[in-house]
Amino acid sequence: AEAEQALAEARRALELYPANIDTWIRSNRQLDLAHVLILTGRHEEAVSELAELLTQYTDAISVGLLRISPRYDALRDRADFARLLD
Numbered sequence: 001a002e003a004e005q006a007l008a009e010a011r012r013a014l015e016l017y018p019a020n021i022d023t024w025i026r027s028n029r030q031l032d033l034a035h036v037l038i039l040t041g042r043h044e045e046a047v048s049e050l051a052e053l054l055t056q057y058t059d060a061i062s063v064g065l066l067r068i069s070p071r072y073d074a075l076r077d078r079a080d081f082a083r084l085l086d
Contacts, residue, residue, distance in 0.1 A: 003040040010036040027058035038074050047080045054084060 010033040013019060019026045030053055037046035053061045066072055067085055075081040 006036050007033075007040060007042075023056070024058065027053060027056055027060040031060045035071065038071070043075055043078060044080070047075060047078060047084065050081075051084055 010029075013029045013032065014026060019029045030049060034046045034049035034053070037043070037049060050061065050066065054063065063085055066081075072081070
């Protein structure tokens with residue numbers, strides 16, 4: 001129940017002002033969503049969010065950060081995450 005509530009709030013943050021009009025802020029809220037997805041064990045969805053973020057012009061995330069941050073340790077054994085690091 002708590003995990004579902006956290007996910008709902010993270011998704012709602014993408015719709016709230018200013019994230020709903022400012023792509024720079026939205027990318028940071030999208031990264032927040034990816035982190036909530038990791039914490040709730042939804043790793044496939046988290047990797048998908050991270051992959052989308054890497055296609056955007058943002059300073060919210062980078063391949064280098066994905067490589068070194070312990071925040072992404074739960075994803076390290078996943079082939080889809082490893083492809084993001086190439």
